[in-house]
Amino acid sequence: DAMVIQNPRYQVTQFGKPVTLSCSQTLNHNVMYWYQQKSSQAPKLLFHYYDKDFNNEADTPDNFQSRRPNTSFCFLDIRSPGLGDAAMYLCATSRRLETQYFGPGTRLLVL
Amino acid sequence: QQQVKQSPQSLIVQKGGISIINCAYENTAFDYFPWYQQFPGKGPALLIAIRPDVSEKKEGRFTISFNKSAKQFSLHIMDSQPGDSATYFCEASARDFGNEKLTFGTGTRLTIIP
Numbered sequence: 600d601a602m603v604i605q606n607p608r609y610q611v612t613q614f615g616k617p618v619t620l621s622c623s624q625t626l627n628h629n630v631m632y633w634y635q636q637k638s639s640q641a642p643k644l645l646f647h648y649y650d651k652d653f654n655n656e657a658d659t660p661d662n663f664q665s666r667r668p669n670t671s672f673c674f675l676d677i678r679s680p681g682l683g684d685a686a687m688y689l690c691a692t693s694r695r696l697e698t699q700y701f702g703p704g705t706r707l708l709v710l
Numbered sequence: 711q712q713q714v715k716q717s718p719q720s721l722i723v724q725k726g727g728i729s730i731i732n733c734a735y736e737n738t739a740f741d742y743f744p745w746y747q748q749f750p751g752k753g754p755a756l757l758i759a760i761r762p763d764v765s766e767k768k769e770g771r772f773t774i775s776f777n778k779s780a781k782q783f784s785l786h787i788m789d790s791q792p793g794d795s796a797t798y799f800c801e802a803s804a805r806d807f808g809n810e811k812l813t814f815g816t817g818t819r820l821t822i823i824p
């Protein structure tokens with residue numbers, strides 16, 4: 600019973616070519632997060648939605664955008680991927696004051 | 711004030727031993743302290759969490775000890791097993807309405823040897 604689903608699991612894109620990663624949830628949680636995780640590092644929060652309210656971390660590059668069209672879905676758009684954007688991208692959800700549930704991640708490779 | 715310092719970076723423990731991982735934080739507004747376990751190629755998964763109104767929480771072989779005055783908390787894994795080999799992250803968060811602050815520790819790679 601998948602609760603947080605991320606597609607695709609692996610994404611290969613070319614330098615500068617826009618890419619969109621998707622996340623969906625069956626938990627009906629009101630908060631959805633996007634993290635970037637590079638090898639052997641902790642997840643780095645990019646932004647999160649509290650319901651429809653978008654909260655951007657101060658150091659998230661402008662190259663990263665997000666959309667949340669409804670409660671269940673959230674998208675991460677990388678407008679012009681660079682080699683340094685190659686990473687695992689994790690989506691998570693939570694109810695306020697509760698645990699985060701992470702998806703399996705999308706591994707992005709930039710050629 | 712957003713930092714969470716986690717130690718050690720890596721840890722090797724013999725099967726059956728106790729694994730101890732420590733975290734220290736600075737922001738006194740933090741009010742929720744979970745530990746996550748992550749296996750290679752997977753997303754993190756909650757292991758155990760504590761709020762600052764208690765000093766210890768135990769779930770099976772996993773215990774969190776919390777010292778509010780020292781602003782430190784630690785994870786203890788009793789009777790460590792090879793299946794516990796993973797990377798562990800502490801997190802500290804302040805979950806004020808519309809103003810959530812989340813910070814992960816740097817991670818500890820735990821290896822349990824037979």
